[in-house]
Amino acid sequence: MAGPRTLFDKIWDAHLVDQQADGTCLIYIDRHLVHEVTSPQAFEGLRQTGRRVRRPEATLAVPDHNVPTTDRSQGIAEDQSRIQIETLQQNCRDFGVPLFDVTDIRQGIVHIIGPEQGFTLPGMTIVCGDSHTSTHGAFGALAFGIGTSEVEHVLATQTLYQTRPRNMRITVSGELPFGVTAKDVILAIIGTIGTGGGTGYVIEYAGEVIRGLSMAGRMTICNMSIEAGARAGLIAPDEVTFDYIKGRPMAPKGGAFEQAVQMWRQLPSDEGARYEKEVTLAAAEIEPQVTWGTSPQDVVPITGRVPRPEAEADPNRRSAMERSLDYMGLEPGLPMTEIRIDKVFVGSCTNGRIEDLRAAAKVISGKRVAPHVQAMVVPGSGLVKHQAEEEGLDRIFIEAGFEWREAGCSMCLGMNPDQLKPGERCASTSNRNFEGRQGKGGRTHLVSPAMAAAAAVAGHIADVRKFV
Amino acid sequence: MQPFTKLTGIAAPLPMINVDTDKIIPAKWLKTIKRTGLGVALFETLRYADDGSERPEFVLNRAPYRSASILIAGDNFGCGSSREHAPWALLDFGIRCVIAPSFADIFHNNCFKNGILPVVLPKEQVDLLTREATEAGDPTFTIDLERQEIVRPTGNAVLKFAVDPHKKHCLLHGLDDIGQTMQRQSMIDGFEAKQRLAAPWLYREVA
Ligand code: SF4
Numbered sequence: 001m002a003g004p005r006t007l008f009d010k011i012w013d014a015h016l017v018d019q020q021a022d023g024t025c026l027i028y029i030d031r032h033l034v035h036e037v038t039s040p041q042a043f044e045g046l047r048q049t050g051r052r053v054r055r056p057e058a059t060l061a062v063p064d065h066n067v068p069t070t071d072r073s074q075g076i077a078e079d080q081s082r083i084q085i086e087t088l089q090q091n092c093r094d095f096g097v098p099l100f101d102v103t104d105i106r107q108g109i110v111h112i113i114g115p116e117q118g119f120t121l122p123g124m125t126i127v128c129g130d131s132h133t134s135t136h137g138a139f140g141a142l143a144f145g146i147g148t149s150e151v152e153h154v155l156a157t158q159t160l161y162q163t164r165p166r167n168m169r170i171t172v173s174g175e176l177p178f179g180v181t182a183k184d185v186i187l188a189i190i191g192t193i194g195t196g197g198g199t200g201y202v203i204e205y206a207g208e209v210i211r212g213l214s215m216a217g218r219m220t221i222c223n224m225s226i227e228a229g230a231r232a233g234l235i236a237p238d239e240v241t242f243d244y245i246k247g248r249p250m251a252p253k254g255g256a257f258e259q260a261v262q263m264w265r266q267l268p269s270d271e272g273a274r275y276e277k278e279v280t281l282a283a284a285e286i287e288p289q290v291t292w293g294t295s296p297q298d299v300v301p302i303t304g305r306v307p308r309p310e311a312e313a314d315p316n317r318r319s320a321m322e323r324s325l326d327y328m329g330l331e332p333g334l335p336m337t338e339i340r341i342d343k344v345f346v347g348s349c350t351n352g353r354i355e356d357l358r359a360a361a362k363v364i365s366g367k368r369v370a371p372h373v374q375a376m377v378v379p380g381s382g383l384v385k386h387q388a389e390e391e392g393l394d395r396i397f398i399e400a401g402f403e404w405r406e407a408g409c410s411m412c413l414g415m416n417p418d419q420l421k422p423g424e425r426c427a428s429t430s431n432r433n434f435e436g437r438q439g440k441g442g443r444t445h446l447v448s449p450a451m452a453a454a455a456a457v458a459g460h461i462a463d464v465r466k467f468v
Numbered sequence: 469m470q471p472f473t474k475l476t477g478i479a480a481p482l483p484m485i486n487v488d489t490d491k492i493i494p495a496k497w498l499k500t501i502k503r504t505g506l507g508v509a510l511f512e513t514l515r516y517a518d519d520g521s522e523r524p525e526f527v528l529n530r531a532p533y534r535s536a537s538i539l540i541a542g543d544n545f546g547c548g549s550s551r552e553h554a555p556w557a558l559l560d561f562g563i564r565c566v567i568a569p570s571f572a573d574i575f576h577n578n579c580f581k582n583g584i585l586p587v588v589l590p591k592e593q594v595d596l597l598t599r600e601a602t603e604a605g606d607p608t609f610t611i612d613l614e615r616q617e618i619v620r621p622t623g624n625a626v627l628k629f630a631v632d633p634h635k636k637h638c639l640l641h642g643l644d645d646i647g648q649t650m651q652r653q654s655m656i657d658g659f660e661a662k663q664r665l666a667a668p669w670l671y672r673e674v675a
Contacts, residue, residue, distance in 0.1 A: 024634035037499075041502065129550055
């Protein structure tokens, strides 16, 4: 019937339960991830209306945002955090939702554990009350963040009302230069299209560079789609995807796996499929990136300088830049490599996977964290932590002067005790440099794990290419 | 949900771009397990100095905007996280309508679920309204959802706006989405039966 379709079109069409005359679609949701911060009011809503969870077995809950990253076998000291986590535990018991609890080795950041367990699979629709649900798009799944009212809607009905987003393709062609990683690619993309550049779209990432990335790199890319305003990010599944999935605890096994792969092979966009918007980046022109401001689009190559607001023509943007620079305590024209830092954070759903830890460890190995810098590694999950310890990465970090923590969101958003103090400056592998994101008055520079490690050693923002 | 039909109230200008959800409500306020009581923390860092006193220059700390029910904002309002605490905080403060040249998707959706109307207008029109809200002696506007019109304090021509018909319908009648979807149960059952045949691995126990 219809002509060539995109990966997005195929997943969307396959999940349409109903389409109303005005274009509103009711779509089916295959998997639902739940965490402690955005779910209490949703479960409360179910209770008040006497509704149940339609498919508890398609739902998976984990506490991640509030958990302390120090020893928690003795419970959680902070009252409100503890209450929120206890509320999640109670809700999971009452509604029969599977839970990876605080001391379970499988506990971790919701967007790390889904893929790790094989809960995330190609062709699925996946939601979570969390904007970085876009991460799961790396598997060729349509995955997006929702609000708490929608969490309740999915719990009760396993569906959502949506208007069909538009297709955008971003092609990264050529070959990545030395020292440039997936994090640099996505920061460069956001710098190019802006934080509103993807609004209303689902972005499909394509091109040799994307094809050549590991699943970890692909997840880093899709993770930050939301920072470009996109509804979701997508990457076509291929052998790299299938190899990653095979043997994961919740993935299909044996004949079912073969059958699934057969279907997944049909997912990539058809030749000649139409995109409403196309953007192309040449990999050769991408350098390691670092942000200077308070929006992820405020990004420059490491060889660059803090920009000058006078050069900005649009008055709204100019005043936003001035405000950012004031908040960040930076002088226009300063070379990025001269920015002195106080903290380093390696972790988050963007860069808390084993590959990220390996990349940071490689830079730090045999070196020392600068004396004035406090650096910490927070693995994305208990299993990532375990794997890193098997590989001896914990020793490398600890010997270099890093703190080695338990899994969680941690300083990515500072809901637990890991926070920046006012005025403190951090090289962070997380995804948001908003004002106050990592703690009130804290100043965030977004970088890749290797760049964060280089900054830890140098004591200032540094070019990782000079360290390896 | 409280229906939204016609709103008459003070409009506060906040011409900042990329007002993110951390700015609307910082993460430390997300530890609540309730939807209410967040109004005090709305725009916390813009509104209060470090010692907790009000920043007199911030628009919502000034008369008559202190009692605003409409906000006129800049591009990409509500970007960042999916936290529904952002619209909850706006609502708790008394804001029922936000006008901006563009909104972040999830925030935009979340507004409708809470009886808040987000209105997208071309930038020139938003600039115009920002000026009027700043300069008018009485910056009272009327937002008429039924007619999709904004009535301005200057008495100048009304501005028309577009809105998704399904969302408009729900807002006008204060409808609960879930209730409506529950009536489509048999369609969902039918979908599941078909999908179970095509992709049985989606239906195995997953945990
Ligand atoms: S690591 Fe950060 S961005 Fe990711 S889910 Fe946790 S708080 Fe959100």
